[in-house]
Amino acid sequence: MRSVLFILTFLMIHPFTGFCSGKITFPHADPDSTYFGNAVVSYTIKGKKTTIKNLLQTEGQNIKALHLNVVGPLSKTGLMRVNFTNSLTHEVFDFVVADKGTTIIKHYKPALTVDIEKKAAYMSEKLVNYYADWCKIDIIAADEKHVAGKFSGEFVSDDGIRIRIKKGSFDVPINEN
Secondary structure: OHHHHHHHHHHHHOOOOHHHOOOOOOOOOOOOOEEEEEEEEEEEEOOEEEEEEEEEEEOOEEEEOEEEEEEEEEOOOOEEEEEEEEOOOOEEEEEEEEOOEEEEEEOOOOOOOOOOOOEEEEEOOOOOEEEEEEEEEEEEEEOOOEEEEEEEEEEEEOOOOEEEEEEEEEEEEOEOO
16 A cells, blocks of 8 residues: 555656656657658659658657558459558559559540549649659569559649659558558
């Protein structure tokens, strides 16, 4: 009984000690922000290279930096969907391509009447949709756990603005949401 009273008194005097500190710490945390996780995406747009993993540790907290919307094979089609969001910038990439090898997409425009089709689309951080005028996506490796590939191409918005995406790559786990 005395030990319980001692602990309660100690915690009243030193409320920011131990589990009452309110600060969550993670083992092996660096003081700077670091990316980690089992997914990585890289791309260059307008000379700005972005490389991101699925988790960002900053100020002692883990933030989901790369959200895998849908990654996996589309059953009975021979196609693979790779759709992910850079949660820090709100950029979204959406590819539906052959589940192996190279897919070239020319003059893609979404259509409501088409159920499943090969596509390459990008939504910028300013929430502008761009569609592949010409895009090459290579699936380098795909198995039941992950898919890896490369992509590059020229995309055009509905108002005719063109952007070039260079040196794109992804290595992401299968996530069939």
